[in-house]
Every structure is written in C-alpha cells, then in structure tokens.
Amino acid sequence: MNIIDNAAVSQHLAHVRIVMVNTTLPANIGSALRAMKTMGLSKLVLVAPKTYPHPDIDALAAGATDLIEQIEIVESLEDAIKDCHLVFGTSARTRTIPWPLLDARPAAQKSMNAVLNEQQEIAVVFGREDRGLTNEELAMANYHVTIPVNSDYGVLNVAQAIQIISYEMRMATVELMDKEVDPDAVMKVTDEEAMHWDEPLVTHEQMEQFYPHIEKMLADIEFMDPKNPRLLPLRLRRLFGRIQLDKMEYHLLRGIFTRVQALNNGTWKKSKTKEDQPNA
Template sequence: MSTTSNPVSLNQIRIVMVNTTLPANIGAALRAMKTMGLQHLVLVNPKTFPHPDIDALAAGASDLIAQIKVVDTLEQAIADCHLVFGTSARSRTIPWPLLDVRPAAQEIIQASQKQQNIAVLFGREDRGLTNEELALANYHLTIPVNPDYGVLNVAQAIQVVCYELRMAALTDLPAIQSETMPLVQNQSMQWDEPLVTQHQMQQFYPHLEQTLIDIDFLDEKNPRLLPLRLRRLFGRIQLDRMEYHLLRGVFTRVQALAKGTWHPPKQKNTHGEQSDV
C-alpha cells in the first residue's frame, strides 16, 4: 500500500451523513475517511450517537471522533458551503445535474483549490436521501455500480467517494489562484465576487417563490414541480454575491409593484427642485 503527503485541498471537504441508523456505519465511515485523508464528518440527527460501535469500527481513526459535528438539520450542516453534492441513484422524479463519482471528484477538488467549502451528502441506510434533501444540492453524484446488483453499504459508498477525491487531489490538476466561473464550452473566466453560501440560498429560494406567488405566476396550493426546477436552475448557476443581491433587489421591487406600494423617486429639475415628472 503506497502512501504520500496529504493534499491540503481535502481540508475543504466535509462528509455529511443524514439520519444514520447504525453506529457501526459511522465508525466505518471515519476509518474510510482517514485512510483517504479526509477529516471532517457532520452527522445530521443520527439515531444513536455516541456509541461504543463507533469507536470499535473507527479502528485507528478515533482521533476524528472528537472532530465530529452533530446538527439537527441538513440545512445547518451545509449552511456555510458553496458547493453541495448529493449522492443519488439515477432514477429520480426530476432530472438533476448528475455526475459520476470520478468527474464529480475532479469538480470538487478544483472548487476546494479556490477555498470553497464543499459537502458530500450521504443518506439513510435503507432509502438514501429524500428528494427534498437532494434539492438542496447543486449536483447529484452517482457511483457507476453493476446494474444487476447496485447495492452499496453507506460506509462502502463513502470509501469509494473518498478514494476518488484523494486520487483527484493527487492528480496534477491546475491550481486556481483566483475565483473562476465555469462557462458552457469547458472554459473559465476570472471572477471578481465570492460565490454565495447555501445559507444565503435558503433565504433566496423562499423570496423567489413568494415573489412568483405575489404576481400570480406560482399557485401556492398547487406549485407542482416549479419550485424544484427553479432550485435546480439556480443551484447549477451558482450565484455570486453581487448577482445574489441584484436578484433579491429585483424580487423586492416586483413585489412592491404587484402590491402597489412602490412609487418612482421624484426627479430634481435644473433648479434643484423636486419634480414628479
């Protein structure tokens, strides 16, 4: 088994386990993470924690147990993240940007080189992540397993993902010194504003949806898939801070116009006097 120095780009990545039932899976996940050089594990409302099975299965990775962060909701787990990947099978109610684990790992490492915080989400042992939880991700990540037997234990899936992350980190990917934004034709450009976090986007989406309700574009009682598709759209774009505030300002203006509460500012004439014209 070969070893090498641990890539610093892995420090920006956290593994998030949602509603884990078996403590042994948490311990096995820690062992898988440490083997590949990752150290940040967040547990969302685990069924049992702490537990002796975690210590037993961690086997040499017990130092990571003290670093585990436990939160009540997935939103809390990813609040300061700029990029979120949700592990998923291919069949879902609504198509979402989906990457196999290897190209996904390359995207994650490139983002980590720009000092972005990245989360990779893993769901429950019996049913994975819900559609609502997957909607919080920018991209879905899938492992190309045997189609006749696509069964992976959650700790095994974490091992595969962590391995691919390590391999991508050890590959000579071009280090990115400043913010870049991906373009349609696999190009990139320099970017002058930081990307917004998931916490900010969780304020953005309700504002957008309420605006559409206010202008009678969205039926609050029967929204269908429109809110989910809008989340997919903006999650794929990854807004920067300026774009975020610009759009929130537009939403506020549209809401005021719809309610009849906005009036154009009075203009000053050549004599410095205010005019309604």
C-alpha cells in the same frame, strides 16, 4: 508524476465534509471514518444519528480515533451544510425531477477545483442505510452524485460509497496539485476550471433566503399558485442551484424580484417620462 506533499493534500481535503443523515448502524459511522482517513479526509458531520456514541464506532474506525473527536453532530441537514458553497446529494435512484447529476469522478474534480481555486467549502451528503435521502433533502443539493455500478446487482453500502467518493476526492486533489507543481503540464482545464471568479460565492444559507423570495414574487404576480405550486419550486432550485451565484449576482436578482413586487403592489411607480410610452 511529481512528489505530492501528503500534508498539503489533507489540508485541501479538510474543506470537504462528509455528511451522514440519520445513520442507524454505528459500525457504518466507524467504517466511514476509516474510509475517509485512508484518503486524507477529516471532517464528518452526523445529522441526528440513531445511535451515538457507540463502541462499534471506535472499533470500526480502527486508528482513525482523532477523527472521532472532530465529529460534528447537528440536528438537521440544513445545519450541516449552511456554510457550504457546493453541496452534493448521493442518490442511487432516478427521481421524478432529474437533478444535475455527476458521476463520482467529475463531481470530485469539480469539488477540488472549487477548493483549490476558490477556497469553497464542499459537502457530500449520504442518506439512511435503508432509504437514502428524502426528496426534500436531495433538493437542497446543487448536484446529485452517483457512483457507476453494476446495475444488475444493486448499490454499495454507505461506507463503501464514502470510500469511493473519498478516493476520487484524493485523486482529484493530487491531479490538480500535480498540474500546479509542473508548469509544463498540459492544462486541460475547462472554461469553468480556468475561471477565477472575482466575487465570493453565496452560501447555502443565503440561498435558503433566495428561494422563498423568488417564490413569493412569482406568487405575487400569480405566475405560481402558492397553494398548488406543482413542480415549479423544485425546478427553480434545480436551475439556480447549479449556477452557484456569486454575491453580486445574488443581490442583483433579489433586487429585480423586489422591484417586481413593488411594481405589483403599487409601492413603486414608473417614472413620469416613461408613463406614456407603450412597453412592447
């Protein structure tokens, strides 16, 4: 194993933010900071914490007080992840619509690949102590991530889960940097890892304009009943969420939706030469 520069590891890990939603116990925020700092993560975003600030945060954070100063407080999950490219929602339970689900290790490998090769911003979102994330919050994620545990016992508390996710993020970073440092190392990269993308990827915020557009288009052509869309919006999020569209693809698809809408409401007409041809 090569010698890895600790500061460089932390620099990569600065692109991974931990997001805690509606946390009740300040002690859990403090423990989370400590867990993050032991592994070199630095960015914690709190979505509407129940109690903040609180001396328990400082007490449990031990020496990680510099991270307390960097905490970002926002009002909604939307605000916490809007500039992120890849969002993981943590989920212990099986949901009605299964989402693309990764174990902590491949999720961390995917994340750090995206950071090192494409400077992506990553978020891992943790829910409330008692009931986790809502289905709406989980639907904002590209992937769900789970930590394999003893199913006869139950789940980790939120600080323990952050500890293991942070550990896997660090391990994945060191592994990738090791590969870079040693040119003779066998590059067991998958297609996805090997792919250096030519176009920048769209952010979560842009995708939040994408979904209303495709839904409106499908409502226009009566493929979806907006009053009773059933599982369709969720299926679309699951499908396009795991693609990670680049900007050109994004504009390509939105262009198609706009054309279909214009065709549907008569503001766009087929050109003369084609008008008499049957479309099979």
